Amino acid sequence: MSERIFNFSAGPAALPEPVIRQAQKDLWDIDSSGIGILEHSHRGKVFDKITHETEADCRTVGGISDEYSVFWMQGGATSQCYFVPANFLPSDRTADYFETGKWAQDSIKDCPHYGACHVCASSRDTNFNAIPTPEQTNYSDNPVYVHFTANNTIMGTEFHAEPTAPKGAFLVSDMSSNIFSRPLDVSKYGLIYAGAQKNLGPSGTTLLIGRRDLIENPVRDLPQMMKFSNHAKKEGRFNTPNTFGVYLMGQVFKWILAEGGLKAMQERNDEVAGVLYSFLDSQDFYIPHAQHASRSNMNITFKCPTPELDKAFLVGAGSRGLDGLKGHRSIGGMRASMYNAFPKAGAKALVEFMKTFAHEHAAAAKA
Amino acid sequence: MSERIFNFSAGPAALPEPVIRQAQKDLWDIDSSGIGILEHSHRGKVFDKITHETEADCRTVGGISDEYSVFWMQGGATSQCYFVPANFLPSDRTADYFETGKWAQDSIKDCPHYGACHVCASSRDTNFNAIPTPEQTNYSDNPVYVHFTANNTIMGTEFHAEPTAPKGAFLVSDMSSNIFSRPLDVSKYGLIYAGAQKNLGPSGTTLLIGRRDLIENPVRDLPQMMKFSNHAKKEGRFNTPNTFGVYLMGQVFKWILAEGGLKAMQERNDEVAGVLYSFLDSQDFYIPHAQHASRSNMNITFKCPTPELDKAFLVGAGSRGLDGLKGHRSIGGMRASMYNAFPKAGAKALVEFMKTFAHEHAAAAKA
Numbered sequence: 001m002s003e004r005i006f007n008f009s010a011g012p013a014a015l016p017e018p019v020i021r022q023a024q025k026d027l028w029d030i031d032s033s034g035i036g037i038l039e040h041s042h043r044g045k046v047f048d049k050i051t052h053e054t055e056a057d058c059r060t061v062g063g064i065s066d067e068y069s070v071f072w073m074q075g076g077a078t079s080q081c082y083f084v085p086a087n088f089l090p091s092d093r094t095a096d097y098f099e100t101g102k103w104a105q106d107s108i109k110d111c112p113h114y115g116a117c118h119v120c121a122s123s124r125d126t127n128f129n130a131i132p133t134p135e136q137t138n139y140s141d142n143p144v145y146v147h148f149t150a151n152n153t154i155m156g157t158e159f160h161a162e163p164t165a166p167k168g169a170f171l172v173s174d175m176s177s178n179i180f181s182r183p184l185d186v187s188k189y190g191l192i193y194a195g196a197q198k199n200l201g202p203s204g205t206t207l208l209i210g211r212r213d214l215i216e217n218p219v220r221d222l223p224q225m226m227k228f229s230n231h232a233k234k235e236g237r238f239n240t241p242n243t244f245g246v247y248l249m250g251q252v253f254k255w256i257l258a259e260g261g262l263k264a265m266q267e268r269n270d271e272v273a274g275v276l277y278s279f280l281d282s283q284d285f286y287i288p289h290a291q292h293a294s295r296s297n298m299n300i301t302f303k304c305p306t307p308e309l310d311k312a313f314l315v316g317a318g319s320r321g322l323d324g325l326k327g328h329r330s331i332g333g334m335r336a337s338m339y340n341a342f343p344k345a346g347a348k349a350l351v352e353f354m355k356t357f358a359h360e361h362a363a364a365a366k367a
Numbered sequence: 368m369s370e371r372i373f374n375f376s377a378g379p380a381a382l383p384e385p386v387i388r389q390a391q392k393d394l395w396d397i398d399s400s401g402i403g404i405l406e407h408s409h410r411g412k413v414f415d416k417i418t419h420e421t422e423a424d425c426r427t428v429g430g431i432s433d434e435y436s437v438f439w440m441q442g443g444a445t446s447q448c449y450f451v452p453a454n455f456l457p458s459d460r461t462a463d464y465f466e467t468g469k470w471a472q473d474s475i476k477d478c479p480h481y482g483a484c485h486v487c488a489s490s491r492d493t494n495f496n497a498i499p500t501p502e503q504t505n506y507s508d509n510p511v512y513v514h515f516t517a518n519n520t521i522m523g524t525e526f527h528a529e530p531t532a533p534k535g536a537f538l539v540s541d542m543s544s545n546i547f548s549r550p551l552d553v554s555k556y557g558l559i560y561a562g563a564q565k566n567l568g569p570s571g572t573t574l575l576i577g578r579r580d581l582i583e584n585p586v587r588d589l590p591q592m593m594k595f596s597n598h599a600k601k602e603g604r605f606n607t608p609n610t611f612g613v614y615l616m617g618q619v620f621k622w623i624l625a626e627g628g629l630k631a632m633q634e635r636n637d638e639v640a641g642v643l644y645s646f647l648d649s650q651d652f653y654i655p656h657a658q659h660a661s662r663s664n665m666n667i668t669f670k671c672p673t674p675e676l677d678k679a680f681l682v683g684a685g686s687r688g689l690d691g692l693k694g695h696r697s698i699g700g701m702r703a704s705m706y707n708a709f710p711k712a713g714a715k716a717l718v719e720f721m722k723t724f725a726h727e728h729a730a731a732a733k734a
Contacts, residue, residue, distance in 0.1 A: 005401035009408040012610055020403055024391045034372030034688060036387055038569040038615070041376040041691060074441035074571060075592060078606035082590030110590040197607055202405040204441060204571045204609025223449035223477040225442060239445035240564055242571025242609060243379055248405070321401065324408060 006346035009324035010153045010299060010337040011177065011198040019251045019341075026247070042243050050243075051235050054250030061256050064186050064209060072236035072246055073206045077103065077176045077195040080206065081110035084172055084191065087218040087228050089115035089144050096120040096143040098163065101128045101152035102330065103174060114220075118143065127331065128155040131294040134163070143169045145190055151178035153198075154328040156301035156335065157294040162188055170214060178298050179207070180256060181340055182266035190214050191228075196245060198298070199339045201252050205245030208232075256340065265340050272338050273297045275347035285358035289331060303333030304361070310334065313357055322350055373713035376691035377520045377666060377704040378544065378565040386618045386708075393614070409610050417610075418602050421617030428623050431553050431576060439603035439613055440573045444470065444543045444562040447573065448477035451539055451558065454585040454595050456482035456511050463487040463510040465530065468495045468519035469697065470541060481587075485510065494698065495522040498661040501530070510536045512557055518545035520565075521695040523668030523702065524661040529555055537581060545665050546574070547623060548707055549633035557581050558595075563612060565665070566706045568619050572612030575599075623707065632707050639705050640664045642714035652725035656698060670700030671728070677701065680724055689717055 007014040026037040033046050040046045055070050064070060073079070084107070089095050093115050097108045099122035111117035118140040121132035139146070146165040150173050151158040158178060165171050170190030179194040186192065191210045197203035208228070215228040224230055230238045236246065256265060277295065280288050280302060289301035304310045310333050317325050327333040336350060374381040393404040400413050407413045422437050431437060440446070451474070456462050460482050464475045466489035478484035485507040488499035506513070513532040517540050518525040525545060532538050537557025546561040553559065558577045564570035575595070582595040591597055597605045603613065623632060644662065647655050647669060656668040671677045677700050684692050694700040703717060 003401060004396060004403075007402045007406055009402075009406065009411070011607065012406055012408060014406050015403070020394055020405070023405075024394050027387055027391050027394070029371060033690075034370060035374045035376075035690065036371075036382070038387070038390075039374055039376065039379055039381050041379060042570065044376070044691070074443070074609075075446075076441070076606045079441075079592045082592060106591065110592075113588070113590050195607060197610075202609075202611050203409065203607045204612055221480070223480050224473065225446045225449060225477075239443045240378065240562060240570045242441075242569075242612070243564075244569050244611065245571055245609070323400075323402065324411070 005321035005323050006343070006349055007323050008336045008338065008342075008346070008350070010328075010335060011195070011339075012203045013198050013337055013339050014341045015201070016252065016255045016341040019248065019255055022251055023248060037247050038244055040243065042237055042240050047243055050247050050250055051237065054246055054253060055235065057250060057253035057257060058207070061180060061253050061261060062184055062186055062209065067212060068186060069208070069210050069212050069215060069232035071208050071232045072241055073208060073231050074204065074242055076203070076206060077174050077193060078106055080174065080193045081107045082113060083226060083228065084147065085111045085114035086220070086222055086226055087215065088172070090219045091115050093144050094118050094140045094142070096139050096146045096169070098122075098132060098137075098146075098148040099124055100131060100149055100157060101155045103152065103154075103176070104149045107147055107149070107174070115144075120146065128152060128157065129289055129294070130291040131157050131159050137163065139166045139169075145170050145172045147172045147174075149173070150175045151296050151298050153177045153299045153337065154330060154335075156290040156296045156299045158296035158298065170211070177339075178296070180262060180265060181269050181298060183262045196249055198337075201248040202245055204242045205249060207249065269297045269338070269340065272342060272344050272347045273300060275344065275351055276300050276336060276338075279351045279354065283358065285362055286354065289333065298337060298339055300336045300338070301327060301331065301333060303327075307332065309361055312361070316357055317350070317353055320349070320353055322346075322353060325350075372688035372690055373710070373716055374690050375703045375705065375709075375713070375717070377695075377702060378562070379570045380565050380704055380706050381708050382568070382615075383619065383622045383708040386615065386622050389618055390615060404614050405611055407610065409604055409607050414610055417614050417617055418604065421613055421620060422602065424617060424620035424624060425574070428547055428620050428628060429551055429553055429576065434578060435553060436575070436577050436579050436582060436599035438575050438577075438599045439608055440575060440598050441571065441609055443570070443573060444541050444560060445473055447541065447560045448474045449480060450593060450595065451514065452478045452481035453587070453589055453593055454582065455539070457586045458482050460511050461485050461507045461509070463506050463513045463536070465489075465499060465504075465513075465515040466491055467498060467516055467524060468522045470519065470543070471516045474514055474516070474541065482511070487513065495519060495524065496656055496661070497658040498524050498526050504530065506533045506536075512537050512539045514539045514541075516540070517542040518663050518665050520544045520666045520704065521697060521702075523657040523663045523666045525663035525665065537578070544706075545663070547629060547632060548636050548665060550629045563616055565704075566619075568615040569612055571609045572616060574616065636664045636705070636707065639709060639711050639714045640667060642711065642718055643667050643703060643705075646718045646721065650725065652729055653721065656700065665704060665706055667703045667705070668694060668698065668700060670694075674699065676728055676731075679728070683724055684717070684720055687716070687720055689713070689720060692717075
């Protein structure tokens, strides 16, 4: 078996190795059915079992009550930018959005196709290096819902607690990049959605957790595939789902449970991110992007003193098997994405390299 | 390595075994990158290469000129039911649709959200057992496009040649279940779309082949993920695609090319379907559903003389490793789906069982 390197990719991202090993077997023949996982009908018994187990395990992991539907869609979180207002926002009402980065802006862009969009808080003026505080937040008069991006992969910021929606409004959150990275109180939300490709599995599947009373009836007549209710009622099988994506998400849930659930995930992530953050806090060569109180446990963003050194850093890291560290073009520098499955050894190896690199280039940087 | 059985599933369906074997390896580490295919960024070099090769191989397989964009979306063919009219049909114009089964009906259902829908021909009166002839087709005055489902998985019927659209209109086809099963003249079409899970790979990826001048500008302002142009311009990577689906489709294209391309696929499919059709034509126990001139080379539908015998047939077939033969609930009976990757040995094994079963039950059926 060939050697694997440390994959700091922001997503698709590193998966738990036991999950990959299981998938390798199941690709050829799953459950001794004589048929591989990719080739099973989404209406057959083998996939029935996968769907039901994946949903049940998701409920166990997230402590999700029966008041909520758990289901899957396709098209990534970016498709939810229009599914959400299409289903929830009447044309004469307003929804409030936190503007905390590119993904939030994508949602803000699509909302006006369906109703009024009010930006209730924004950190655009400081290139999204912070999460707005309650004092910085101004809700509209009577919003239908409040939308926020729980973790901002590009900027490396994260809501450490959900905002409190005004009375009568419900919370909608894009949790693509931090879902199930820590304990979560689903009962505070109307809808949670998450593209799978960071903490939950491969790309091409979106997990939805929605309050049944809210998703039951869209506020307008919609094409069949746009209605949350159709997907929820049919267990994510209104049409042919990404069967492999649902299967693999199920394997990831089993792995989370075996590791000890969300509390264990949080401890693990605190520890892994802690390796990098405590180093960053102890030095003055690298410049972190996110403000201290807003920094993400999933994506850690920093720069060298000059763009030339950023380039040299990425080349040096790559040659040491530290891959996927290049920051998003909108902020440059570096980004270390370390989701649930990322090993602590990778964070340690990165810090070791950061020390060496800083030592070698500190003089040049000050010259 | 465990034994695999004959998988007659209508989709997700049997894949070429060399493709599965390659995927098993690439799941752990692809191209000696030290990272598995599921874990690579869709913006990284490894996936760049996969995207470009998959597109290039698709163009070679289908003989697709640069006048057309080749790209991928999510949400299956069912999402195209609204994407197509949303992008192409102005609210004051009409599109013509062939009604040849459930998938066609799904398209007809969503079209009126955007413009007028005219059913130009229908075989509903005979439970969709035939493809309408040109004489049975009545186009509207000046349709924008003509939509047809190239192969009807449920009923087992297939257009053996594309309809001729009236002057000024372009053809749109849902080719989910017969794309690349035989040579294809793409230049006759405005848009071809196909869910991958029959002839092209796993579920969760839709291949689109669209004339650039038609998809460039949607006829109305749309949410970002609904615009064909956004997906086409970004090589199917407007947002995170189903990377594994695109990868596997690429592997299937390489397999098609290695097998000799679409001409070889047609010969292969003629031969495999021929095994079953020539048996059906030679006997009077089983009752085929599709009319002779309309029958599909991909999905073959038939019944026993009674529903009780259908049940017994399915049990007996299952116990002999012939899986996935149950017909769709809307017509009952049996359906043998045999796409490009289905082995001739499976068709022969099915016919052997059909002979035995008919022999054993012929007397009972006549009683």
